[in-house]
Amino acid sequence: MELLNQVTQFVISGLATGAIYALIGLSFAIIFNSTGIINFAQGEFVMLGGVLTIFSLNVLQLPLPAAIVTAVVVTTIIGIAFERLAIRPLKNATPLALIIITIGASILIRGMVMLLWGKDTQALPAFSGTDPISVAGATLLPQHLWIFGVTVLVIVGCRLFFHHTISGKAMRACSFNPRAANLVGISVGRMVLFSFVISAAVGSLAGVIIAPLTMTAYDVGVMLGLKGFCAAIMGGMGSGLGTVLGGLILGTLESLGAGLISSGYKDAIAFFILLLILFIRPQGLFKKGETERV
Amino acid sequence: MKKLVSTAFASFALFCLSTAALAAPPIKIGALFAVTGPASFLGEPERNTAQMVVDEINKTGGIKGRKLELITYDTGGDATKAVQLANKLVKNDQVVAIIGPSTTGDSMAIIPVVEKAQIPLISCAAGSKITEPVKKWVFKTAQNDGLAVARIYEQLKKEKKTKVALLTVSDGFGSSGREQLKAQAANFGIQILSDDTYGPKDTDMTAQLAKIRGSQAQAVICWGTNPGPAVIARNAKQLGLTIPLYMSHGVSSKKFIELAGDAAEGIRLPSGKVLVADLLPKSEKQRASLLAFIKDYQNHFKAEGDHFGGHAWDAVMLLKGAIERGGDTPAGIRNALESTRNFAGIGGVFSYSAKDHAGLSKDAFTLVEVRKKDWVLVK
Numbered sequence: 080m081e082l083l084n085q086v087t088q089f090v091i092s093g094l095a096t097g098a099i100y101a102l103i104g105l106s107f108a109i110i111f112n113s114t115g116i117i118n119f120a121q122g123e124f125v126m127l128g129g130v131l132t133i134f135s136l137n138v139l140q141l142p143l144p145a146a147i148v149t150a151v152v153v154t155t156i157i158g159i160a161f162e163r164l165a166i167r168p169l170k171n172a173t174p175l176a177l178i179i180i181t182i183g184a185s186i187l188i189r190g191m192v193m194l195l196w197g198k199d200t201q202a203l204p205a206f207s208g209t210d211p212i213s214v215a216g217a218t219l220l221p222q223h224l225w226i227f228g229v230t231v232l233v234i235v236g237c238r239l240f241f242h243h244t245i246s247g248k249a250m251r252a253c254s255f256n257p258r259a260a261n262l263v264g265i266s267v268g269r270m271v272l273f274s275f276v277i278s279a280a281v282g283s284l285a286g287v288i289i290a291p292l293t294m295t296a297y298d299v300g301v302m303l304g305l306k307g308f309c310a311a312i313m314g315g316m317g318s319g320l321g322t323v324l325g326g327l328i329l330g331t332l333e334s335l336g337a338g339l340i341s342s343g344y345k346d347a348i349a350f351f352i353l354l355l356i357l358f359i360r361p362q363g364l365f366k367k368g369e370t371e372r373v
Numbered sequence: 374m375k376k377l378v379s380t381a382f383a384s385f386a387l388f389c390l391s392t393a394a395l396a397a398p399p400i401k402i403g404a405l406f407a408v409t410g411p412a413s414f415l416g417e418p419e420r421n422t423a424q425m426v427v428d429e430i431n432k433t434g435g436i437k438g439r440k441l442e443l444i445t446y447d448t449g450g451d452a453t454k455a456v457q458l459a460n461k462l463v464k465n466d467q468v469v470a471i472i473g474p475s476t477t478g479d480s481m482a483i484i485p486v487v488e489k490a491q492i493p494l495i496s497c498a499a500g501s502k503i504t505e506p507v508k509k510w511v512f513k514t515a516q517n518d519g520l521a522v523a524r525i526y527e528q529l530k531k532e533k534k535t536k537v538a539l540l541t542v543s544d545g546f547g548s549s550g551r552e553q554l555k556a557q558a559a560n561f562g563i564q565i566l567s568d569d570t571y572g573p574k575d576t577d578m579t580a581q582l583a584k585i586r587g588s589q590a591q592a593v594i595c596w597g598t599n600p601g602p603a604v605i606a607r608n609a610k611q612l613g614l615t616i617p618l619y620m621s622h623g624v625s626s627k628k629f630i631e632l633a634g635d636a637a638e639g640i641r642l643p644s645g646k647v648l649v650a651d652l653l654p655k656s657e658k659q660r661a662s663l664l665a666f667i668k669d670y671q672n673h674f675k676a677e678g679d680h681f682g683g684h685a686w687d688a689v690m691l692l693k694g695a696i697e698r699g700g701d702t703p704a705g706i707r708n709a710l711e712s713t714r715n716f717a718g719i720g721g722v723f724s725y726s727a728k729d730h731a732g733l734s735k736d737a738f739t740l741v742e743v744r745k746k747d748w749v750l751v752k
Contacts (some may be wrong), residue, residue, distance in 0.1 A: 082587070085584065085586075089579075089580050089583060092579040092583070198413075202603070209607070209636070211610070211611045218613060294600045298574075299574070303576075335580075337581055338580035338583060341569075342569040342580070342581045343569075345575070
């Protein structure tokens with residue numbers, strides 16, 4: 080019975096962490112699908128979400144909801160600036176060159192945040208209290224419900240956007256074949272910019288909702304970014320259910336591994352899974368060969 | 374008229390000569406601190422404090438009428454750079470003693486330099502291997518991790534708790550603590566039931582804590598620096614963990630209470646006495662030093678003095694005592710340092726000897742508990 084309780088706790092903790100990975104994974108996939116590049120500055124968007132919320136809350140003295148909106152908007156603007164200044168000017172760059180640019184941008188953003196706000200870790204107050212909620216012998220915090228809720232909303236929102244709006248459909252068209260999309264009158268450049276907007280917004284939102292639980296500092300983006308990248312790879316870089324499942328599976332396996340096998344191997348387990356999938360199913364866990372991306 | 378001028382010249386020349394004779398050259402002391410880089414949280418308060426103390430000594434007339442000159446270099450926490458700068462201090466600046474470096478890595482790297490040059494070194498880093506085995510010219514002021522472990526185990530033994538669970542961070546600080554926790558357990562009759570770790574960047578430790586909750590452990594000992602322990606405190610509260618949670622001296626600052634929030638209540642940790650200086654009894658030997666240091670630091674830098682600054686305070690003051698007793702030659706300073714007894718500084722009461730160049734006992738740590746977002750002494 081004790082073991083069962085423990086396993087329930089491992090699974091619930093894992094799902095909560097996994098939901099975060101899923102959100103970050105989604106924002107990876109959105110940019111990949113419209114540009115073919117992996118944006119390694121994605122983790123920095125997550126970090127900016129948390130850090131800017133704390134800044135707006137403590138220094139600008141804004142109420143929490145306004146602070147969150149400010150953080151997401153400012154991060155999105157940084158995302159736009161990044162695309163305009165670093166990605167767009169390079170017309171015919173190879174994806175590899177662009178990927179290296181994103182790595183450079185991530186180091187730049189991290190360094191600037193460190194200089195502006197210091198190296199201290201900071202905590203954001205929980206959105207609705209810290210009284211634990213008991214579920215089937217396991218406990219979770221109200222903040223976990225916020226994470227699950229926001230993740231579901233973002234997934235539904237992405238689905239509706241990509242399948243039921245003109246802009247969303249145009250972005251999918253660009254991902255299938257940019258040249259053909261251009262020929263039918265879709266501005267590929269604008270779609271790329273759109274993808275950075277959505278991705279920065281989703282990433283920073285993830286950073287905001289996890290900040291009360293995990294706290295935040297200038298360097299939290301690196302590991303979260305890598306885990307989100309793992310989730311996206313598991314989902315085959317699609318911005319749909321695959322990535323979400325990838326994130327949830329990754330979180331749960333990590334938590335079960337730490338609890339039942341050894342906590343020392345927690346990260347090793349995640350990256351072992353990543354390697355296995357890259358070897359055996361490079362197209363992702365839930366895909367049949369080359370189908371649609373987005 | 375001519376006579377007047379020559380008299381004036383003569384008296385001026387005499388005056389110059391006499392002042393030159395009065396103002397003996399300053400005693401040069403070298404300092405190496407990691408003011409920038411990842412260990413800057415150590416190096417910055419250390420440099421500030423060292424300069425502050427030296428200025429103060431000079432203001433009150435120096436040592437036996439001679440001023441001190443502190444030559445400070447920044448190692449950036451880089452061992453290669455530390456070695457270059459140590460050589461520079463020895464060869465170019467010709468210092469009589471060196472204080473610092475801030476990190477164990479830097480300290481270990483420059484030990485061969487000072488041993489060869491025969492210049493006394495007072496390190497401000499914590500690693501026990503700096504002075505174990507004893508090196509002739511090397512001393513240190515920061516408390517060994519082992520002393521903090523002993524302080525926790527002593528309390529557990531007093532409360533007749535014999536079964537503990539370990540949760541340590543997988544970096545240098547955590548693994549050093551873990552080694553000490555495992556090595557000393559038997560001496561205190563303590564049994565380690567589980568030995569878990571977490572990564573320095575991990576954001577959720579409920580899995581490890583749920584496992585500990587399911588075991589027979591009577592206390593959890595967590596060894597890490599922020600933010601990990603704050604996450605663990607929150608996770609423990611989430612899981613409703615009822616057994617006492619002990620942290621290391623790595624989180625003995627107000628920052629930890631701020632990060633962990635309500636979850637910090639009831640958590641205990643061994644800490645240097647600077648944190649609770651105002652709570653110490655009047656009979657406490659270190660009280661005067663601690664209060665002086667805290668007041669000075671507050672006046673100069675508008676910030677609370679911490680342990681790290683304290684390590685540099687101790688180093689400069691120990692050196693001052695040694696120069697007063699042993700003169701200004703490196704060998705004289707070394708011998709006087711080794712014969713220092715019962716010096717009540719910031720890190721503890723130092724008593725060096727030929728066999729002990731760390732100089733502290735477990736009384737250097739005091740056990741504190743978080744209550745109402747502040748520290749109280751554990752009796």
